[in-house]
Amino acid sequence: MIPFSPPRIDDKIVDEVSAALRSGWITTGPRTKRFEREIAAYTHAKKSVCFGSATAGLELALRWLGIGPGDEVIIPAYTYCATANVVLHCGARPVMVDCAPGSFNMDPAQVAAAMSARTKAVIPVDIAGYPCDYDALRAIVESPEAARAFRPSGKIQEALGRPALFADSAHGFGARYKGKMLGSVADGTGFSFHAVKNLTTAEGGALCLNLPDHFDHEAAYAWLTTMSLHGQNKDALAKTKKGGWRYDVIAPGYKCNMTDIQAAIGLVELERYEKETLPRRKAVCMRYNQAFSGREDYLLPAFSEGETEGSYHLYQLRIDGITEDERDAVIAAIAERDIAVNVHFIPLPMLTAYKAVGARISDYPVAYSMYANEISLPVYYDLTDAQIDEVVRAVSAAVKKVTGRG
Ligand SMILES: Cc1ncc(COP(=O)(O)O)c(C=O)c1O
Numbered sequence: 131m132i133p134f135s136p137p138r139i140d141d142k143i144v145d146e147v148s149a150a151l152r153s154g155w156i157t158t159g160p161r162t163k164r165f166e167r168e169i170a171a172y173t174h175a176k177k178s179v180c181f182g183s184a185t186a187g188l189e190l191a192l193r194w195l196g197i198g199p200g201d202e203v204i205i206p207a208y209t210y211c212a213t214a215n216v217v218l219h220c221g222a223r224p225v226m227v228d229c230a231p232g233s234f235n236m237d238p239a240q241v242a243a244a245m246s247a248r249t250k251a252v253i254p255v256d257i258a259g260y261p262c263d264y265d266a267l268r269a270i271v272e273s274p275e276a277a278r279a280f281r282p283s284g285k286i287q288e289a290l291g292r293p294a295l296f297a298d299s300a301h302g303f304g305a306r307y308k309g310k311m312l313g314s315v316a317d318g319t320g321f322s323f324h325a326v327k328n329l330t331t332a333e334g335g336a337l338c339l340n341l342p343d344h345f346d347h348e349a350a351y352a353w354l355t356t357m358s359l360h361g362q363n364k365d366a367l368a369k370t371k372k373g374g375w376r377y378d379v380i381a382p383g384y385k386c387n388m389t390d391i392q393a394a395i396g397l398v399e400l401e402r403y404e405k406e407t408l409p410r411r412k413a414v415c416m417r418y419n420q421a422f423s424g425r426e427d428y429l430l431p432a433f434s435e436g437e438t439e440g441s442y443h444l445y446q447l448r449i450d451g452i453t454e455d456e457r458d459a460v461i462a463a464i465a466e467r468d469i470a471v472n473v474h475f476i477p478l479p480m481l482t483a484y485k486a487v488g489a490r491i492s493d494y495p496v497a498y499s500m501y502a503n504e505i506s507l508p509v510y511y512d513l514t515d516a517q518i519d520e521v522v523r524a525v526s527a528a529v530k531k532v533t534g535r536g
Contacts, residue, residue: 131468131469131470132468132469132470132508132513132517132520132521133470133508133510134326134470134471134472134506134508134510135326135508135509135510136510136512137325137326137330137332137510138399138407138510138511138512142398142402143394143395143398143399146394146395146397146398147391147394147395149394150390150391150393150394151391153390155367155390156389156390156391157366157387157389157390158359158365158366158367158387158388158389158390159366159367159390160367160390161390161393161394161397162180162387162388162389162390162392162393164393164397165180165388165393165396165397165400166178166179166180166336168397168400169313169321169336169338169400170313170338172304172311172313172400172403173303173311173312173313173314173319173338174310174311174313174314175313175314175319175338175339175340176314176339176340176341176347177338177339177347177348177350177351178313178336178337178338178339179336179337179339179351179354179355179358180334180335180336180387180388180392180393180396181334181335181336181337181358181386181387181388182333182334182335182358182386182387182388182392183322183324183333183334183335183386184212184298184300184320184321184322184323184324184335184336185212185215185216185322185335186335186358186384186386187320187335187336187337187354187386188212188213188216188253188296188298188320188335188337189216189219189220189384190337190354190357190358190384190386191296191318191320191337191354192216192217192220192222192251192296193220193357194286194350194353194354194357195250195251195286195287195290195294195296196250196283196284196285196286196287197217197220197222197250197251198220198221198222198283199221199222200222200248201220201222201223201248201249201250202222202223202224202225202246202248202249202250203217203222203223203224203225203249203250203251203252203253204224204225204226204227204241204244204245204249204251204252204253205217205224205225205226205227205236205252205253205255205298206226206227206228206229206235206236206253206254206255206257206497207226207227207228207229207477207478207479207489207493207494207497208228208229208234208235208236208255208257208475208477208478208494208497208500208501209255209257209298209475209478210255210300210474210475211478211481211483212298212300213253213255213298213478214226214478214484217253218487222250223248225244225246225249226478226479226484226489226493226494227240227241227243227244228240228493228494228495228496228497229494229496229497229500230263230496231496232496233432233496233500234257234258234260234446234500235254235255235256235257235260235261235262235263236254236255236262237496238263238266238267238270241267241270242270245270245275245276245279245293246279247279247280247281248281249276249279249280249293250287250293250294251293251294251295251296252267252270252271252293252294252295252296253296253297253298254267254295254297254298254316255297255298255299255300256297256298256299256301256302256305256312256440256441257301257444257446257474257475258301258431258440258441258443258444258446258474259299259301259302259303259304259305259328259440259441259442259443259444260302260305260431260432260433260440260441261302261305261306261307261312261315261438261440262297264295264307264308264315264316265308267295267316268295268316271292271293271294271295272292276292276293277291277292280292280293289344289345290317290341290342294317294318295316295317295318296316296317296318296319296320297312297315297316297318297319297320298320299312299313299316299319299320299321300320300321300322300324300327300335301322301327301328301441301443301444302319302321302440302441302443303321303322303323303327303328303329303403303441304328304329304403304404304407304408304441305439305440305441306437306438306439307438308436308437308438309437309438312441313338313340314338314340315340316340317339317340317341317342318337318338318339318340318341319337319338319340320335320336320337320338321335321336321337321338322334322335323335323336323392323396323399327443328403328407328408328411328441328442328443329396329399329400329403329407330395330396330399331388331392331393331395331396331399332392332395333392334388334392334393334396337354339351355387356380356383357381357383357384358383358384358385358386358387359383359385359387360379360382360383360384360385361379361380361381361382361383362377362378362379362383363377363378363379363380364377365387406511407511408441408442410511411441411442411443411509411510411511412433412442414442414445414509414510414513414518415431415433415442415445415509417515417518417519418430418445418447418507418518418521418522419433421518421519421522422447422522422525426450427449427450427451427529427535428447428448428449428450429447429448429449429450429503430447431444431445431446431447431448442509443509444474444506444509445506445507445508445509446474446504446505446506447504447505447506447507447525448500448503448504448505449503449505449529449533450503451503451533452502452503452529452532452533453502453503454501454502454503456503456532456533457473457502457503457504457505459528459531459532460505460525460528460529460531460532461473461505461528463524463527463528463531463532464505464521464524464525464528467520467524467527469508469520469521469524470508471505471506471507471508472505472506473501473504473505473506474504474506475501476501477491477494477497477498477501479491479493479494479497480498480501505525507521507525508521
């Protein structure tokens with residue numbers, strides 16, 4: 131059996147988690163705070179906040195921005211449901227745009243066309259960890275027309291004076307856009323540390339802040355951490371200080387803090403991320419690329435261009451000319467060989483919850499074409515070269531079985 135993306139759990143992780151358990155402090159505490167500082171140092175973000183998931187961080191980011199009913203947030207149709215759900219939870223309207231031609235990422239030209247006086251934020255998604263066209267997106271939100279149309283509500287929006295650019299980079303930890311680390315490119319960037327991600331904390335996420343310099347990043351951090359703990363102005367650690375029991379609740383917050391047990395995993399993962407994790411993931415993707423490069427009907431994923439380099443989160447192979455049903459049959463034939471593959475993603479307008487609010491896949495032809503023939507192959511640290519070759523053979527045999535080509 132070749133699984134899709136198991137985490138790398140070894141003695142180092144077990145030892146650090148044990149140390150956290152034995153330390154007497156298992157919820158948010160010193161390890162989480164250190165992990166936040168190390169994430170900010172790695173990504174060059176001005177500040178980083180950890181949460182129980184990327185979704186929680188993104189939703190709190192929208193609430194910090196003061197986004198609510200009557201507002202619009204531009205998102206890609208090609209993404210995971212979390213991107214749309216956080217907008218809907220805030221009572222705002224997700225306005226979906228199609229992919230750029232031949233790309234899994236959102237099309238800036240369509241973002242420009244979707245901007246309105248109600249637009250409060252744009253959420254690009256770095257699919258598979260490959261960075262979106264941030265220069266084009268920033269030019270749109272910072273354009274004089276966007277600033278003129280913008281109707282701020284609340285202090286944060288007034289201070290920004292334009293729609294926010296907050297990325298859902300659940301896949302993109304460690305990726306570079308034109309030489310800059312994601313986390314220090316958009317105004318805010320959410321990363322996921324879910325079990326299948328490049329860097330995991332079992333469940334977890336971080337929001338990196340890179341707001342214009344006139345923002346008080348410490349104040350934003352304080353608001354976000356407080357609201358991740360019910361809106362209570364003292365966390366459990368602060369309350370253990372002698373005589374420090376009294377607290378207030380400044381607003382009805384959420385409960386989505388990261389624990390020190392999660393951070394213990396993350397600290398080990400982060401320490402070896404550049405030296406071990408990313409190089410191995412890159413090597414896996416390059417071995418697939420080399421094996422498939424002789425086939426004209428195999429469309430290979432983009433991993434780098436100039437100083438832009440993705441995080442090698444997914445290997446998204448596309449088989450030219452096959453239908454959605456044929457793709458599904460190819461996946462079934464691969465599964466018969468005990469190999470787990472996946473599809474990233476079913477575009478949101480094909481899912482019940484978003485059809486119910488009026489989305490139609492016929493409005494997103496590029497998203498559909500990218501999805502219909504896509505198969506995500508296993509990529510993980512412990513995947514051996516022999517296993518990669520086995521996946522390659524299984525894919526080729528499955529494509530031959532379904533299409534007769536090969
Ligand atoms: C594009 C995208 N956004 C957001 C998320 C949510 O991440 P989390 O599970 O950490 O909330 C995911 C998770 O897979 C994702 O793929």
